[in-house]
Amino acid sequence: MSDVGDCLFCKIIAGEIPSKKVYEDDSTYAFADIQPKAKVHVLIVPKRHYATVAELAQNDPAELSHIVGVAKSIADDAFxxxxxxxxxxxxxxGQSVFHVHAHVLTGEVLAE
Known part of the structure; x- marks a missing residue:
């Protein structure tokens, strides 16, 4: 697991590493994936560091629900x-960054 101080996504949230912001509020940050797998590929991350979705669900289920709502909003706008x-x-x-993140893929008809 990554150390929070060395976490790539924590650095993106803090503005230390540039990203193409798609959405931001007090608890959540969303940005374009740099290696998109669909026409629209956005990563949604909680600003508070949790390693996995299971850890997020256990510690902050309201934030997990919020992330799902943000995903829907992005998809409503994009497709x-x-x-x-x-x-x-x-x-x-396939998790390579151990800061929980939701991949939102949309913008086109997706293959199975």
Whole structure:
């Protein structure tokens, strides 16, 4: 697990690393993925550091619910509300940054 002080997403949230911001409020930050897998590929992260979605759900279920609402709003704006929402949990499942993040894929018809 990443140390919070060395966390890539914590540095993006703090403005230490540039990103293309899509959405921000007091608890949540969303930005364009630098290696998009769809026409619109946005990462949504809580500003408070949690390593995985399970940790987020256990400690702040309201924030998890809020992230799902933000994903819907992004999809409403980008592609008539249709979207895929993915959380990778653990290195073997493809998680490479251990700050929980939701992948919102939308903007086009997605293959299965």
């Amino acid at each position: 008539h509300g249709a979207y895929r929402l993915v959380f990778n949990t653990g290195e073997d499942a």
